[in-house]
Amino acid sequence: MGVNIGVLAALASALLFALAPIFYGFAMKKFKPLEANFIRTLLTYPFCLLLLLLIKGSFNLDISGISYAFIVALTGSVVGDTSFIGSIKYVGASLATALSYTYIVFTVFMAVFIVSESLKVIHVLCLILVLTGIWICYFEVKGKVNRLGVLLSIITAISWSIAIISSKFALKYMSPVELMVLRNGFALVLLSPIIFKNKKHASLFRGRHTIYLVLGALSGIVFGIQLYYFAVKTVGVILTTIITGSSPVLTLALAYILLRERLSKRQLIGVILAIIGSYLASLTR
Numbered sequence: 001m002g003v004n005i006g007v008l009a010a011l012a013s014a015l016l017f018a019l020a021p022i023f024y025g026f027a028m029k030k031f032k033p034l035e036a037n038f039i040r041t042l043l044t045y046p047f048c049l050l051l052l053l054l055i056k057g058s059f060n061l062d063i064s065g066i067s068y069a070f071i072v073a074l075t076g077s078v079v080g081d082t083s084f085i086g087s088i089k090y091v092g093a094s095l096a097t098a099l100s101y102t103y104i105v106f107t108v109f110m111a112v113f114i115v116s117e118s119l120k121v122i123h124v125l126c127l128i129l130v131l132t133g134i135w136i137c138y139f140e141v142k143g144k145v146n147r148l149g150v151l152l153s154i155i156t157a158i159s160w161s162i163a164i165i166s167s168k169f170a171l172k173y174m175s176p177v178e179l180m181v182l183r184n185g186f187a188l189v190l191l192s193p194i195i196f197k198n199k200k201h202a203s204l205f206r207g208r209h210t211i212y213l214v215l216g217a218l219s220g221i222v223f224g225i226q227l228y229y230f231a232v233k234t235v236g237v238i239l240t241t242i243i244t245g246s247s248p249v250l251t252l253a254l255a256y257i258l259l260r261e262r263l264s265k266r267q268l269i270g271v272i273l274a275i276i277g278s279y280l281a282s283l284t285r
Helices: 002-027 033-055 063-101 101-114 120-138 147-170 174-196 199-205 206-233 237-244 247-258 265-283
Strands: none
Touching: 002 206, 002 247, 033 063, 033 174, 033 206, 063 120, 063 147, 063 247, 101 120, 101 147, 101 237, 120 174, 120 237, 120 247, 120 265, 147 174, 147 206, 147 237, 174 206, 206 237, 237 265, 247 265
């Protein structure tokens, strides 16, 4: 029964991760990347604490896991997310997404060698389907490719992978909601110097763009990440990573449904392949 709940959590997490960029797309018309990263974390932190109270009632912290939680925050929230935003700036969203989501491969093989999870043939097949779907949807290079953008994408993939593997270790000492609270708390501390450089920082917390930013953060770094950690703890890194790896193509599908954006035949094929891969992975036990 626990496996079924974990798979459902991973599927729900993939959907929430896919929804977040829709909101960020509106919000980033106003914010700079680092400002957005700090503001979204700060404004949604009360929701993290509220979830902690509702689920756990209190913070029963085991200090043995704090170092892992800090690594998760540093590599995932600060380095990984910032590099991803930077790569979008230099090479565009399509190529940046295609390259950054190779974190799925890094994470799966790191899980085999570091966490000692078993890699089945069906996992490899599902991984190929998901990655193929992502690249078909997003990999479209026009003109000269910026090397810095490519480098940032690779840094993103590696950073996210380290964060995911570190979360597996952290979850041995704390619950998913406690890790979420610690991750976002450490991220706030690490990002806080950014906001004070802006003399007009008070104006950053007002307006509809801020609302979009909060909605995106609730989807991605609050509820989405909470379900993701629960899935990692319940069904493991490999299965969770493959299922949630379909989130970029789900974003395309949501953009088509919610924003009336058109999908090309190639993108539709990519969406179908990634969803099939994610679905097959969800059937494995």
